[in-house]
Amino acid sequence: MKTNRKSGFFIIAVSMIIGFALLAGPAGAADEIKWGVLIDLSGPTSDWGKNQAKGQLDAMRWVNENGGINGKPLKLIVIDDGYKVPDGVAGYNRLVDSEKVIGIYIQSTGTTMTLAKKIVADGVATIAASFTAKFEDPTKTPFSFFVSPSYGTMGRIALKWIKDNWKDKSRNPKICYLYPDNTYGSDILNVCNDYAKKIGVDVGPDQVINWPTKDATVQLTNMKRYDPDFAFITSTAMNGAVILKNAKALGLQTKFISNIRNFEESLIDLSGGAAEGSYGVHPIAPYGAPVPGMKKLIECHEKWHSGEKGTNVYVEGWVNILSVTEALKIADKAKDLTPSGIRKAFEQFRNFDTGGLAPPLTFTDTDHRASMAAKIYQVKNGKMVDVSNWIELPRDAEYFGK
Secondary structure (H helix, E strand, O other), X not given: OEEEEEOOEEEEEEOOOOOHHHHHOOOOXXXXXEEEEEEOOOOOOHHHHHHXXXXXXHHHHHHHHOOOEOOEOEEEEEEEOOOOHHHXXXXXHHHHHHOOOOEEEEOOXXXXXXXXXXXXXXXXXXXXXXXXXXXOOOOOOOOEEXXXXXXXXXXXXXXXXHHHOOOOOOOOOEEEEEXXXXXXXXXXXXXXXXXXXXXXXXXXXXXXXXXXOOOOXXXXXXXXXXXXXXXXXXXXXXXXHHHHHHHHHHOOOOEEEEOOOOOOHHHHHHOOOOOOOOEEEEOOOOOOOOOOOHHHHHHHHHHXXXXXXXXXXXXXXXXXXXXXXXXXXXXXXXXXXXXXXXHHHHOOOOOEOOOOOXXXXXXXXXXOOOOXXXXXXXXXXXXXXXXXXXXXXXOXXXXXXX
């Protein structure tokens, strides 16, 4: 691994192919398949980014130790953009123009939205950590994919769960949205406000809680005046933990539901116990869940990161690379290892099985929604426990691409 500080971001060239030579023999640089990773390792979401990068790098190592991409080693080139759009754009340009990657994983919603037209013009295959529905319509973003329901779909799943389990027939359940003032934070608002109105969930005043979150007492005090039954947090764990600690200190009775980026195992530790009893909506299995695909993750994590805590973000990193690997194998077998070939490969996914690490993934040439299903989890005795079965929304057109 090598690091080089340039233009305000770190670039980490990673080629973990330990043991691969034993499987495929010596491989020259021309045989490597390079995939870029544009991620926050030093900014306001770096807690999440570091676990995601660790999962992707471990999955790459496992893939290479188990045959690679039809005998070719996979190489991840990781750039830290610090969750800054200018650095993200610079990093993207370096990956595409200098590193000549065949595709890119991009974390930041702001960076992905800024680059959306350029990605189409460049014809670069991308996997996004930004699960905005705006990247699900291939007529607008033909090279964009992600391995989860969209933020909006998961927000609607949470609302459906609230309504379906509401017992007080004298009134509607009430909810407020807590989020940072950025593209990621506001992504679900229009869709979820509309859906809430349709199904009978009342929405109170939004509370903007920016990053880095030092204190949310003022916003939570304002929210308390509305007295919502539920509050939906869009954040990341190190920021969302502050919200939960402040809520506990204020003695709020509101039930908190975290979005996918806030609800991870580190939230439990960072909140100092304040996350106990809170909920999360999530499609990715918690680390250690009893699903078939988890065995190899645990073995690798314990071997390569002994003593460190595994998280569902780490699991998601594996899901990303396992999905990329499958698409690259299909494209390589078709002798079309190009962005266009990778797009066609992803669009052949029909219930792609990650061994229960995520719901089965499906893409078509007219619909890049990977899945419409997630579960509701609750923190019980310091563990993430599912309190619902899979909740799946119809794959209809009403909120498609919105």
